[in-house]
Amino acid sequence: MKHDAVMLMGRIHDLTQKWLRGELVAAGLSGVVPSHGDVLALLFMKGEATMHELAAFAHRTRPTTTVLVDKLEEVGLVRRMQSEDDARSVVVVLTAEGEALRGSFAAISKKLASRVYSPLSKDEGEMLEKLLNKVLSNLEAAKNAESAKSD
Amino acid sequence: MKHDAVMLMGRIHDLTQKWLRGELVAAGLSGVVPSHGDVLALLFMKGEATMHELAAFAHRTRPTTTVLVDKLEEVGLVRRMQSEDDARSVVVVLTAEGEALRGSFAAISKKLASRVYSPLSKDEGEMLEKLLNKVLSNLEAAKNAESAKSD
């Protein structure tokens, strides 16, 4: 055992992010980066979402989400609206142009999965997901335990 | 199969990097980040290295490595020297202060591995490394195949 899983995951993460950027450019979406994809992914699922929900889903901070949505609004894929329930909230929705990209995004996402899973058998793919979930749950539990200590 | 391995690895990567930053601060190394750790790791192994070697080992670009070494020199952990063989090359070496941190870095590195591997059995740990290596090799092969096409 080389105990290098963290390094391996870092490398895989780097390569997949880089590849994704290339795909987005190839799809005519210069200036759109993988994090924007996470924002759009939630909108494709839910139709609309608050900044807060988008930030949580994309695992980014709210300031970062502000910038991400600024960009998506600038290129015309989403629109900000005032919430009717809560005057503090902003609701983000897809424009027609944004909705039109649903298919492209699904295709890129499928291509990414196939790229990563192709060297693995079905069993191996499932095993990998199981092991990663174990590791992640454990890290999140440890993190929560530590932040709870500072009460 | 959820095909979410990429997302899981991204999350694990984020959490481990964040934790590492905290450990470095706790070790009195404010301003030193995980990438600096990669630079130091090679110096702990080889004693000295050129900028080019450090960049390759840390998987960063040479401009980034310039900045990393600037910082390490500023906090007194390494020193730049002119190479005697090649006037273009810079050789980076550890200072006494840098050498003194060997133990702390080994401890942090061990703690990180234990954090990640603790929820896994020995067999599972080995399996995880095997699967990640498969995925990474495949991605690197695909990348090389694509860049070769543009000849």
Place this chain on the structure above:
DNA sequence: TGACAAAAGTTAGACATCTAACTATAATGT
């Protein structure tokens, strides 16, 4: 009911990283 705390979002400033362009030196080929 009115003060104070919590939450949603933005702005400002910092930082790690990247690509492109530049300087200086070494290697190569005719």
Place this chain on the structure above:
DNA sequence: ACATTATAGTTAGATGTCTAACTTTTGTCA
């Protein structure tokens, strides 16, 4: 031998992300 090409490293400028601080609105509770 000299011109061209390649390599080592740095500088300059851009970008994605973060934390801290701020504004506005909502919730709480004495």
